[in-house]
Amino acid sequence: MPLLNSWIEGxxxxxxxxxxxxxxxxxxxxxxxxxxxxxxIGDRILDAxxxxxxxxxxxxxxxxxxxxxxxxxxxxxxxxxxxxxxAALTEMLAEGVDDAVQDTxxxxxxxxxxxxxxxxxKVSEYTDFYAGKHHAMNVGTMFRGxxxxxxxxxxxxxxxxxxxxxxxxxxxxxxxxxxxxxKGPNDDLPRFAPCARFDLELEMGAVVGQPSSGxxxxxxxxxxxxxxxxxxxxxxxxxxxxxxxxxxxxxxKATATTISPWIVTTAALEPFRAPTPPRERDLxxxxxxxxxxxxxxxxxVTLAPEGKAxxxxxxxxxxxxxxxxxxxxxxxxxxxxxxNVGDLIGSGTISGPDKPxxxxxxxxxxxxxxxxxxxxxxHRSFLEDGDTLALHGAATGDGYTIGFGPCAGTIQPALExxxxx
Numbered sequence: 001m002p003l004l005n006s007w008i009e010g011x012x013x014x015x016x017x018x019x020x021x022x023x024x025x026x027x028x029x030x031x032x033x034x035x036x037x038x039x040x041i042g043d044r045i046l047d048a049x050x051x052x053x054x055x056x057x058x059x060x061x062x063x064x065x066x067x068x069x070x071x072x073x074x075x076x077x078x079x080x081x082x083x084x085x086x087a088a089l090t091e092m093l094a095e096g097v098d099d100a101v102q103d104t105x106x107x108x109x110x111x112x113x114x115x116x117x118x119x120x121x122k123v124s125e126y127t128d129f130y131a132g133k134h135h136a137m138n139v140g141t142m143f144r145g146x147x148x149x150x151x152x153x154x155x156x157x158x159x160x161x162x163x164x165x166x167x168x169x170x171x172x173x174x175x176x177x178x179x180x181x182x183k184g185p186n187d188d189l190p191r192f193a194p195c196a197r198f199d200l201e202l203e204m205g206a207v208v209g210q211p212s213s214g215x216x217x218x219x220x221x222x223x224x225x226x227x228x229x230x231x232x233x234x235x236x237x238x239x240x241x242x243x244x245x246x247x248x249x250x251x252x253k254a255t256a257t258t259i260s261p262w263i264v265t266t267a268a269l270e271p272f273r274a275p276t277p278p279r280e281r282d283l284x285x286x287x288x289x290x291x292x293x294x295x296x297x298x299x300x301v302t303l304a305p306e307g308k309a310x311x312x313x314x315x316x317x318x319x320x321x322x323x324x325x326x327x328x329x330x331x332x333x334x335x336x337x338x339x340n341v342g343d344l345i346g347s348g349t350i351s352g353p354d355k356p357x358x359x360x361x362x363x364x365x366x367x368x369x370x371x372x373x374x375x376x377x378x379h380r381s382f383l384e385d386g387d388t389l390a391l392h393g394a395a396t397g398d399g400y401t402i403g404f405g406p407c408a409g410t411i412q413p414a415l416e417x418x419x420x421x
Contacts, residue, residue: 001021001271001397001398002397002398002399002400003019003020003021003397003398003399003400004019004020004021004090004094004400005020005094005095006019006020006041006042006093006094006095007093007094007095007096007097007102008041008042008044008093009042010042010043010044011041011042011093012042013042014399015401016042016043016400016401016403017040017394017401017402017403017404017405018040018041018042018043018262018403019041019042019400019401019402020041020090020093020094021268021397021400021402022040022041022264022268022402022403023039023040023041023086023089023090023093023265023268024039024040024227024262024263024264024265024268024404024405025037025038025039025048025071025074025120025227025262025263025265026038026039026040026045026117026118026120026261026262026263026405027069027070027071027117027118027119027120027121027261028045028110028115028116028117028118029115029116029118030110030114030115030116034069035069035118036048036049036050036069037049037066037068037069037070037071037074038115039089040112040262040405041093041109043111043112043113044109044110044111044112045109045110045111045112045115046089046105046108046109047108047109047110048066049066049067050108051105051108052064052065052066052067053067054108056104056105056108057085057088057089057092059074059077059081059085060077060081065077069118070119070120070121070122070342071120071121071226071263072121072122072124072341072342075121075207075209075210075226075341075342076209076210076211076341078209078210079209079210079223082209082226082265082267083267086265086267092105093105117170117171117172117261117262117405118170118261119168119169119170119259119261120170120229120261120262120263121207121263121342122342123165123168123342123343123344124165124208124340124341124342124343124344125162125165125340125342125343125344126162126163126164126165126167126168126257126343126344126346127160127161127162127163127328127332127343127344127345127346128160128161128163128203128233128249128253128257128345128346128348129158129159129160129323129328129345129346129347129348130158130159130160130161130348130349131158131159131160131321131322131323131328131347131348132320132321132322132347132348132349132350132351132359133150133154133277133320133322134320134351134352134353134357134358135348135349135350135351135358135359135360135363136149136150136154136322137149137150138351138358138363139362139363142362142366142367155279155280155281156281156283156284157331158287158323158327158328158331160328160331160332160348161248161249161253163233163249163253163254163257163346164254164257165344167253167254167255167256167257168256168257168258168259168344169256169257169258169259169409170258170259170260170261171258171259171260171261171405171406171407171408171409172406172408172409173256173258173409174409174410174411174412175234175255175256175258175409175410175411175412176255176256176411176412176413176414176415177194177195177198177385177411177412177413177414178194178195178198178236178239178251178254178255178414179192179193179194179195179414179415179417179418180192180193180195180236180238180239180243180251180252181239181242181243181251182195182196182238182239182242183242184238190242192417192419194414195236195237195238195239195414196238196382197236197237197238197362197368197381197382198234198235198236198237198382198383198411199234199235199236199237199360199361199362199382199383200232200233200234200235200301200359200360200361200383200389200391201232201233201234201235201348201349201359201360202232202299202301202314202316202349202350202351202359202360202391203230203231203232203233203346203347203348203349203350203359204228204229204230204231204297204299204318204325204346204347204350204393205228205229205230205231205259205344205345205346205347206225206227206228206325206328206329206344206345206347207225207226207227207228207229207263207342207343207344208224208225208226208329208339208340208341208342208343208344208345209224209225209226209227209341210223210224210226210339210341211338211339211340211341212224212333212338212339213338214333214336214338215286215330215333215334215335215336216329216330216333216339217286217330218286218287218288218289218290218293218324218326218327218330219290219326220330221325221326221327221329221330221333222266222293222326224329224339225266225325225326225329226263226265226266227263227264227265227266227268227269228263228264228266228269228295228325228404229259229260229262229263229264229404229407230259230260230299230391230392230393230404230405230407231257231258231259231260231344231346231347231391231407232257232258232259232389232391232407232409233253233257233346233349234253234255234256234257234258234409235252235253235360235362236251236252236253236255237252237362237382238252239251239252240252240253256409257346258407258408258409259344259407260391260393260404260405260406260407261405261406262403262404262405264402264403264404268402269295269297269395269402271395271397272295272296272297272395272397272402273291273292273293273294273295273296274292274294274295274296274318274319275292275293275294275319276289276292276293276294276321276322276323276324276327277322286330286331286334287323287327287330287331289324289326289327293324293325293326293327294318294319294321294324295318295319295395296317296318296319296395297317297318297319297393297394297395297402298315298317298393298394298395298396299315299316299317299318299350299359299391299392299393300312300314300315300316300391300392300393301313301314301315301359301389301390301391301392302389302390302392303374303380303383303387303388303389303390304387304388304390305374305376305378305384305386305387306385306386306387306388306410307386308376308378309375309376310388310390311374311375311376313361313364313372313374313380314356314357314358314359314364315356315357316350316351316352316357316358316359317350317352318347318350318393320350320351320352320353320357321347321348321350325345325347328345328347329345332345349363351363361380361381361382361383362382365380365381365382368381368382383411384411385411385412385413386410386411387410387411388408388409388410388411389408389409389410389411390406390407390408390409391406391407391408392404392406392407393407
């Protein structure tokens with residue numbers, strides 16, 4: 001699909017992350033104004049809440065679904081409404097539309113530079129997976145050796161854990177270094193101290209837009225996914241190392257999960273579908289896919305020490321995943337577990353086969369044994385206070401780019417001992 005030209009000139013500019021082909025959904029405010037649902041187009045944000053209230057563009061003729069500061073009520077209306085709303089909006093923004101429509105939409109829009117972006121949906125529940133094979137191989141090799149890198153079940157099942165919806169924050173929210181219980185290899189007993197091995201995980205998040213009450217197929221799961229965000233699963237590696245057996249991640253993953261501010265819809269990503277890799281072991285029937293479930297999205301990670309320029313420390317692609325979001329979602333429901341509108345599904349760390357493609361500092365520095373060198377000349381094994389870590393993602397089409405906006409956070413020092421007497 002080529003670039004769809006818009007009468008909003010900024011949307012047609014080369015490299016613009018928000019062309020007419022995209023139309024991602026977010027929540028914004030201007031000054032001290034209310035939070036409103038918005039849609040990014042070029043260098044502006046359409047006030048979808050205002051358009052609905054004025055009767056210009058409504059998803060539901062009988063009810064206001066965009067009068068709250070989240071897209072959940074809209075998502076609940078389902079794929080047919082998503083498609084019809086997108087088609088109507090595309091028609092109104094397309095090049096050649098009459099002046100009256102242009103004037104109306106301009107009235108109900110604001111410059112993006114003047115807006116503050118907020119979390120775009122109310123997160124109902126959050127599940128994170130461990131579904132990138134290169135990441136799993138790297139981490140497993142570090143801790144168990146190459147021969148035992150993958151757990152016995154890994155090639156058959158998308159492994160995940162239930163996280164905290166309360167930990168999910170929007171890009172730009174500072175992230176406080178956590179305290180936790182640690183026990184190093186030379187410690188006789190555990191101790192309570194600030195995390196010394198704070199890390200990122202480069203992921204994508206699937207936003208569930210339809211509920212389920214029982215098991216769903218991969219095809220049904222695909223239709224439930226409204227769109228995608230960039231996701232950083234901040235990880236306290238030293239806390240995680242001491243706590244994770246036998247039940248898996250807990251406090252080491254509970255500090256924060258940062259997402260990008262725009263939900264890029266599955267519809268916008270359709271031209272970029274990519275297959276999951278060949279299977280080394282046949283999947284059980286309920287996990288088989290009938291069409292490509294991944295997307296060709298270039299991803300990168302930058303790290304900027306406080307007051308200094310950012311360095312790109314990793315580049316990879318979403319198509320490197322072993323299990324798609326639809327497979328993860330189908331597996332999640334296989335026990336009868338109900339899914340809710342607004343559930344967030346983290347992909348797991350996305351790494352490629354080569355060192356520059358590793359999606360975490362744990363892998364990039366090989367557990368701290370091989371510190372990386374930034375463009376500033378500084379070295380990093382793990383994140384330091386004042387570091388700003390950002391994820392970037394884009395799918396590149398014929399003359400256009402589908403972008404997600406930034407997914408960034410700055411590390412703040414740990415609090416004083418919260419249990420000091």
